[in-house]
Amino acid sequence: MAVLSSPQKTETVRLKGTIKKILFPRPVKPDTDFMIAILAGPSDIEITIKGKMCGVHEKDELLIEGHWVNDKKHGLQIELSGWEKPVPTTKAQAITLLSSSIIKGCGPKTANLIVETLGDNAIEVIMRDGAACLFPIKGVGKKNATRIVESLSENFNVQNIIKNLGQYGVTVKMAIKLHHLYKGNAVPVIQANPYELTNLSMVGFDAADSIAKKMEISEDSSFRCQAAILYVLRQYEGHCYTEKGDLITDVLNLLNKRSLVKTLGKEDVESALYFLSKASKIVIDFNRIYLKALYHHECTAARKIAEMVTSSAVNISKARIAHEIVKYQTQNRIILNAKQQEAIYTFFSKNIMILTGGPGTGKTAVIKAIAHIYRQVFPNDKELILCAPTGRASQNLHKTSGFGAKTVHRVLNWGIKTTAENEITPDKALKDELNPLEEDLIVDEWSMADIELASSTLRAIPKGGKVLVVGDPDQLPSVGPGAVLRDMINSQCVHRVHLDEVYRQAKNSQITENAYRVKEGRMIDLDSSRKDFIFIERPDAASTQQMILACVKRLLEKGYRPEDILVLSPIKKGTAGVEALNDATRALVNPADRRKKELAIGSKLFRVGDVIIQNQRNSVAKNLYNGTMGTIKAICSNPDDPESKEEGLLCDLWGEEVFLTREDITEFDFTTGYSITIHKSQGGQAKVVISPILTNHFIMLTRNNLLTSMTRAEEMMILVGQKKAVAMAIKNDTPNLRRTYLSERIRKCVGEEQEKQHKGVVGSLF
Numbered sequence: 001m002a003v004l005s006s007p008q009k010t011e012t013v014r015l016k017g018t019i020k021k022i023l024f025p026r027p028v029k030p031d032t033d034f035m036i037a038i039l040a041g042p043s044d045i046e047i048t049i050k051g052k053m054c055g056v057h058e059k060d061e062l063l064i065e066g067h068w069v070n071d072k073k074h075g076l077q078i079e080l081s082g083w084e085k086p087v088p089t090t091k092a093q094a095i096t097l098l099s100s101s102i103i104k105g106c107g108p109k110t111a112n113l114i115v116e117t118l119g120d121n122a123i124e125v126i127m128r129d130g131a132a133c134l135f136p137i138k139g140v141g142k143k144n145a146t147r148i149v150e151s152l153s154e155n156f157n158v159q160n161i162i163k164n165l166g167q168y169g170v171t172v173k174m175a176i177k178l179h180h181l182y183k184g185n186a187v188p189v190i191q192a193n194p195y196e197l198t199n200l201s202m203v204g205f206d207a208a209d210s211i212a213k214k215m216e217i218s219e220d221s222s223f224r225c226q227a228a229i230l231y232v233l234r235q236y237e238g239h240c241y242t243e244k245g246d247l248i249t250d251v252l253n254l255l256n257k258r259s260l261v262k263t264l265g266k267e268d269v270e271s272a273l274y275f276l277s278k279a280s281k282i283v284i285d286f287n288r289i290y291l292k293a294l295y296h297h298e299c300t301a302a303r304k305i306a307e308m309v310t311s312s313a314v315n316i317s318k319a320r321i322a323h324e325i326v327k328y329q330t331q332n333r334i335i336l337n338a339k340q341q342e343a344i345y346t347f348f349s350k351n352i353m354i355l356t357g358g359p360g361t362g363k364t365a366v367i368k369a370i371a372h373i374y375r376q377v378f379p380n381d382k383e384l385i386l387c388a389p390t391g392r393a394s395q396n397l398h399k400t401s402g403f404g405a406k407t408v409h410r411v412l413n414w415g416i417k418t419t420a421e422n423e424i425t426p427d428k429a430l431k432d433e434l435n436p437l438e439e440d441l442i443v444d445e446w447s448m449a450d451i452e453l454a455s456s457t458l459r460a461i462p463k464g465g466k467v468l469v470v471g472d473p474d475q476l477p478s479v480g481p482g483a484v485l486r487d488m489i490n491s492q493c494v495h496r497v498h499l500d501e502v503y504r505q506a507k508n509s510q511i512t513e514n515a516y517r518v519k520e521g522r523m524i525d526l527d528s529s530r531k532d533f534i535f536i537e538r539p540d541a542a543s544t545q546q547m548i549l550a551c552v553k554r555l556l557e558k559g560y561r562p563e564d565i566l567v568l569s570p571i572k573k574g575t576a577g578v579e580a581l582n583d584a585t586r587a588l589v590n591p592a593d594r595r596k597k598e599l600a601i602g603s604k605l606f607r608v609g610d611v612i613i614q615n616q617r618n619s620v621a622k623n624l625y626n627g628t629m630g631t632i633k634a635i636c637s638n639p640d641d642p643e644s645k646e647e648g649l650l651c652d653l654w655g656e657e658v659f660l661t662r663e664d665i666t667e668f669d670f671t672t673g674y675s676i677t678i679h680k681s682q683g684g685q686a687k688v689v690i691s692p693i694l695t696n697h698f699i700m701l702t703r704n705n706l707l708t709s710m711t712r713a714e715e716m717m718i719l720v721g722q723k724k725a726v727a728m729a730i731k732n733d734t735p736n737l738r739r740t741y742l743s744e745r746i747r748k749c750v751g752e753e754q755e756k757q758h759k760g761v762v763g764s765l766f
């Protein structure tokens with residue numbers, strides 16, 4: 001090895017060389033952005049280089065720029081200030097890049113074939129001509145050609161982003177997201193306004209602010225103030241709007257918390273609000289400030305509900321429905337009570353209605369009866385779809401009703417590719433007023449529908465179309481913004497039937513009996529001899545966790561499978577929070593074992609046999625929905641993609657075999673799912689539910705949290721903790737304080753519709 005003669009430490013060094021060995025990290029991961037490597041430079045000089053690099057592999061040719069540093073332990077090294085990976089121009093380099101793990105859809109065989117066909121400068125040709133130049137190559141196929149081009153352009157663009165913005169603190173993870181959002185424009189967009197980074201869910205205002213500071217953006221820049229407003233608005237979880245005064249206070253707190261130079265004032269925020277509303281990013285509706293989309297959803301939902309409430313339905317005589325009800329009762333050996341029958345009449349005489357009722361009051365029985373009668377009344381010309389807002393809830397509806405049930409996302413073709421040319425639009429439903437549904441709808445678990453889902457569903461229903469929404473207003477509200485079911489009820493404009501007779505084994509089931517006690521604000525029976533509701537008293541979080549684990553162990557010994565048991569906690573942190581309970585339950589149920597393969601993705605570690613849950617987004621195309629649960633069957637490469645070398649998770653998701661790539665796992669945020677929050681459990685059920693209940697969870701000790709967890713249990717509910725905490729939860733019936741304006745809007749729109757119709761009638765008289 002040649003030795004470098006006494007380098008000048010201060011001068012900038014520029015070198016071209018080949019990466020001989022990567023010393024850190026090992027292995028290199030797709031999101032690695034700090035590396036230490038040995039570069040073989042000119043005349044075989046070997047130099048240790050360190051700094052922010054990404055997408056770099058051994059044997060890669062690199063142009064680097066940096067300065068010498070003397071590391072106490074490792075001696076002279078170059079600390080990088082810049083680097084570039086030139087587009088490969090030799091056959092070997094092109095094959096190495098194409099067959100490396102960063103390029104999707106291309107193995108060594110295909111890589112060779114591509115380079116032989118397109119020449120040594122194949123990469124340059126592909127980047128210039130796009131996927132079309134790969135179509136004629138045998139065995140590549142259109143799908144893989146697109147994947148190759150997409151991953152090549154991501155690779156070069158991410159490197160370019162890091163090269164230009166890495167010095168300010170933009171990481172590889174951010175660069176990948178920036179690439180997906182802005183493609184080749186990412187660098188100029190961020191250079192012009194670094195606060196655009198807050199559009200990435202992973203970047204908070206503070207992180208963008210510190211990057212902007214390094215880029216010397218002034219503290220009183222309007223961009224900064226506008227970004228702070230949008231950021232604060234997005235942080236108000238569950239609300240549709242916020243009061244202007246509250247917003248200004250919160251924005252100023254954020255902006256001024258570490259401001260040394262100038263303190264921003266109310267007028268700065270007012271002027272940024274003005275610009276944002278002119279740019280159509282927010283809506284100022286009197287004193288209410290909305291993110292534009294939420295305002296739009298609230299108005300659309302209100303308008304559509306009003307239209308449906310005030311329009312007349314297809315006329316089917318009451319006598320005909322009465323006849324069908326009698327037939328249904330005889331065939332199914334059931335006597336539907338008066339309210340249940342009223343619900344059926346209302347469904348067939350109105351375009352929109354709400355069916356509510358507590359657990360076991362026969363809501364599903366009504367859904368089943370309506371679905372049967374619908375077939376008799378509209379034998380050929382119309383169809384009825386049963387659906388629910390989440391995968392979990394639609395599975396449950398299918399199980400309990402016996403009818404096929406879909407997610408609302410699938411019904412609306414949300415983010416699905418209809419033709420090969422169509423771009424996938426993951427955040428948009430393809431069904432809307434221009435392309436409406438042909439079927440009528442029953443949507444169960446409507447309390448889980450947020451304002452976006454509600455407006456998207458309603459706008460897809462054509463004139464004369466029908467919808468029945470079903471739910472229990474005492475369950476938790478939706479995770480996303482809005483309180484749609486509550487607001488529809490409060491508007492008092494939508495026809496509602498409320499079922500109040502309890503059928504489900506109320507006499508034998510302590511779960512049902514206690515659920516009603518909670519609903520009514522009465523203390524539950526904790527000492528029952530009945531075996532389906534068990535309360536185990538424990539004084540603190542540590543002993544509660546131990547007892548929960550002991551229960552899980554006992555249940556497994558009794559023959560329950562891990563997926564039959566759901567540990568629900570109201571909170572994420574702490575000894576009895578979801579994170580700790582998840583880790584401890586996993587260590588018990590599926591401990592590390594040399595024979596069980598593991599896969600690390602970022603900070604997450606998956607193991608064969610693990611129960612997993614999806615925590616983010618929905619994809620109709622991939623049949624993946626927030627809340628999807630399953631188990632890992634194997635860790636292997638994709639069985640349906642022989643060219644792919646990358647390992648992923650072969651899973652059983654609700655009885656279907658699905659291969660999850662590393663990308664899927666990150667994009668849809670899969671984690672182990674031995675314990676989940678009560679909020680996340682909405683709409684789902686498990687044979688046994690175990691839940692801690694402790695006074696130090698006081699913020700989350702509410703009546704509807706307790707009720708939601710209890711009503712998830714099919715066979716057994718185990719509460720572990722303090723009696724005092726149970727009493728606190730039952731007492732805490734704080735009304736839902738979500739800031740929404742839907743019920744007022746519905747009333748207003750109904751008034752306007754009635755006025756229009758009145759004018760129409762009067763107009764036709766003269």
Ligand SMILES: Nc1ncnc2c1ncn2[C@@H]1O[C@H](COP(=O)(O)OP(=O)(O)OP(=O)(O)O)[C@@H](O)[C@H]1O
Nearest residue numbers: 334335336337358359360361362363364365503504
């Ligand atoms: N009119 C009725 N006569 C007799 N049994 C009934 C009647 N209505 C419903 N049931 C029975 O009561 C039980 C609970 O009914 P169902 O599942 O429809 O309630 P639900 O309101 O949908 O409950 P949940 O919201 O908890 O899912 C079922 O076993 C059902 O068959």
